[in-house]
Amino acid sequence: MNTQHHRLSQGGLIDRGQPLTFRFNGRKLQGYAGDTLASALIANGIHLVGRSFKYHRPRGIFSAGAEEPNALVQLETGARTEPNIRATQIELYDGLVATSQHCWPSVGTDLGAINNLLSRLLPAGFYYKTFMWPPSWWMKYEHWIRKMAGLGISPRKPDPDFYEHRHAHCDVLVAGGGPAGLGAALAAARAGARVILADEGFQPGGSLLHETAIIDNLPATDWLARTLAELSALPEVLILRRSTVCAYFDHNYLTVAETVSPAAAGMPRQRLWKIRARRVVLATGAIERPLVFADNDRPGIMLASAARIYVNRYGVRPGHRAVIFCNNDSAYLAALDLHRCGTHVAAIVDPRPFAGEEIAAQTRAAGIRMIHGHAVVRARGSRHIGAVEIMRCENGLATGPVERVDCDLLCVSGGWSPVVHLFSQSKGRLHYDENLTAFVPAVSAQAEQSAGAARGVYGLAHCISDGYAAGSRAAASCGLNPPAALARLTVHQPAVGSILPLWKVEAEHTRRAKSFIDLQNDVTTADVALAAREGYVSVEHLKRYTTLGMGTDQGKISNINGLAILADINAAQIPEVGTTTFRPPYTPVTLGTLAGTEIGAHFDPLRTSAIHAWHEQAGARFMNAGLWKRPRLYPLAGETEMQTINRETLAVRRTVGLVDVSTLGKIDIKGRDACTFLERVYINRWRNLAVGKTRYGVMLREDGMVFDDGTTTRIGDEHFLMTTTTANAVRVMSTLEYWLQVHWRELDVRLTSVTEQWAAMALAGPGSRQVLAAVASADVGDAALPYMAYLETDIAGCPARVFRISFSGELAYEINVPADCGAAVWTALLAAGQASGITPYGTEAMAVLRIEKGHVAGMELDGRTTADDLGLGKMLAADKDCIGKRSLTRPGLAAADRRQLVGLVAVDGRSPIPRGAQLVAGNNHRPAGPIMGHVTSTCYSPTLERPVALALLSGGRGRYGERLRALSPLAGANVEVEVTHHVFYDPEGKRLRG
């Protein structure tokens, strides 16, 4: 059944052969392909689509584009639901489901409308004034205010769709595919430029889609089709439809949000184009302004241009009996179009003494009544307009008798505002044009130019040729030969002339009614006056105080009226008042589009070692170390994590374990001055390191604090391999490059990061030598490979570097093999160690082993500790300089009360010592300040069978045996601890030399 009683029998760019069914507020309705949701609703006679933000007043479809303040709907349901979508821009599709927002139980009967009756209690700044006191109630207020405020509802389910980003580069980006934009694209493309033309509509063309004008003997739509065909045929032209240029950043970098159509599996729902353009042409058009009078928000009131669009482009009749209220000629075209489609135009109400000659003649010929020197002072009706009140009007003041004219459609036009949003975002400066009563672009800040209505040039022929000229200039400034001049266009369109500023209409008898400036935020003339009385005279303050220009439409139709009214109150000129700051995005962009594919598990890329697949198969639990995934532990069935950690730790202490340490940074250092370089980088001595030997090194920041530590091996006379901590791998590499490239140009040293080249694993435990010997081709006995020595050998057929170093405190070897061989060598070692009970261990056991052994790690190297604080002061070579050494002479770094590394044991032998606990005096009941230190690393030691910890304690090395409290309010713990030396296990180091 066709429900479209307001559909014209012919005309428009809709396909009557393709009916579409959709649901609005549960009602099953019909529209056609080519409709927007708004045009389909009007075809079904539906204007009332929502309730207003504050007063819950009935609101209708007000515009036909991006500026729509009222007709915001909740689109779809469930996971795909989207709030606050402009019905005027939704391309209708079969099965579409939309509902009204911000009303309960329904848009027709909305209980929130009580706010309208209470409106005298809800002035501007109501919230600020009312909910200030008492402060402790803020959270309660906020809960309810949040419930009351807002428009649509965010989806609660995971988004089933995906979004993508796309980079693009071009010579000329044209924003807007209307007459000026097409002209610009045509000129630039003919010159051979790489052109991107982005248009927000599902059909490019802008006003050409609804203009009745004839261009070069062609209907406007045919001229449009011809132009698009020419552009599409050029290989260097990209036309983006459904694509809003939403932001203009520095360096001509702009982003465009594209809705992908048709929606299909495997395709993103939206794309965010990141475009870098050599030149930009802003052909963003102009938006019509409403007029401000009493009850000017009733459904059935719409912009005159919108009425034209609904009639001409969509073939729908927005009303049967229309009144036009305007202060300029362009709205007369709406009257003529409405008249042509059979709507009775009851009157044109115009405060000007007369209209343009040509347009007036046409109007008169159509028999339409023109009421000059008058204004509409009030709209009657509630859920739909029923009539208007007309009075004589001069300078906005209405006087004399009231004439009532019945109507179901009121078309308003207060003039046009060029869409200067992108221009302003580009930091261009605006100028107020008195003749146009509008802000227009004046001084560019970037390589852009505005064209057509976006800079106040009106009329089809002017817009096309203005755009063509802009496109030619843009191409020329890209170094291209400009295209042939545009053949003179013949356009049949009545000229539109002057405008009379009319910012608001006031009549004595409508003083208590509401005259809305901002329809979306329910800001009235009274609110602006109140704000001004209370001192909010800056336009930015006005915005924050009254919410004028906020919300999803950001005041696209309301801002100019608002600031003109503010200027009037302040007796200032409009340019003095200025505009609020235009910020991206031009229209709302969904967060998914901004996030793109960087979501969930793919928010960041992951780094995995060459042995990762084995870890996964072994059931490892992983931890994040920067971007790395590292195995934490390898639990056996039925084990608690604690049991796993203890088992893995004890395996290393008693038999043998294997851990993946591929994440450690590795830097290959070569050159004649490699040794000198290390002397300068590390605090300790390197000159006396023999080839084939390894040494532990500590490097400082320039401020004397420890930067990083690790072992470095002399592989050849002029060849070293440095290792760094996992966390600092990149930072150490770039710092060393910095010193070489900036300060130490005289050194012959070249660095290459080889972190990725080598898979690294540590074989640790009393049985490690036996396992290694089984797979290594070289002799790895104690004589051939003593503690802190290095050799090269084949392991399981792979060339390997073996370092006899130990982080665990046991006899241990670190083995590096080329990464492609990492997995093979790892499994070969496991196979060789099977008889000895080899146990793979993770970072948890590794941490326990190093805490037991008192080795420092990231928690101790926190950027506030010196080498001496960490018990490494003796490493500092006295007879050479190094980075950071001079800073160590600062008195504060030698103070006796500096926090020094100590060990802690729980006195009761069982209470865990929380990491981050503060060390204080006192007792179980009354811990007493001051804070003397803090716990840095902590674990249960299965070797010592008690909790132990490392801590930094003021004057710690002189306090062994002292009892303190480790206090952690966060963990709810207060543990008695005894201060000990930080090496708990094998302090003589017999085991690692074994």
Add this chain to the structure above:
Amino acid sequence: MADATIRRSALAGLAVPLSAGSGAGITLLERHPLVMINLRGVADAAFCDAVRAACGAELPVAPNTSGTGPCGEILKLGPDEWLLVADAGAAWSEKMIIPGATLTDVSHARVAVRVKGAKTRDMLAKGCAIDLHPRQFPPGTCVQTAIAKINVILHQPQDADGFVLYAPRSFAGSFWHWLTGSAAEFGCHVIAPPGDGSMPRR
């Protein structure tokens, strides 16, 4: 350094052959095993001669360019840094004698994937901010950039048959995910290297 008995690519198990039918807009082809050697030195005339003599290829000196020879390619990475790339078994090695040069074997440090097909530029543009238009990025161009937050060397070989992307080995999984995810809408065809990523010792 000699090749190991078994070299297992970081993409083994990921870059497995996949046919997208005849309509594939993208073909992914892993290059493995490769010899890759980091070369550092001061690009004076003597050094360029030495490199030419040892490698049989011109040392690229201009920024973001590459050189090619019978053995393989030389990618310019920085004012004094290059990457030599050749198929495994080529004569290039860390042990080459080039006066003034520092050579370091990094054969295992990166994975390399050739991306080709009609939609290559569209696909790369999903993550690559570099302008890949033929006028801006002619054959031989080599840049270092970030794709999906991963440091990538992006090279268009002289044969202009697509692009070769080199990503750090540890990122291989995420990199492959990005490649296949970005290629999906165009139809993605995967050709694995010979021997499914593993290769016996030569």
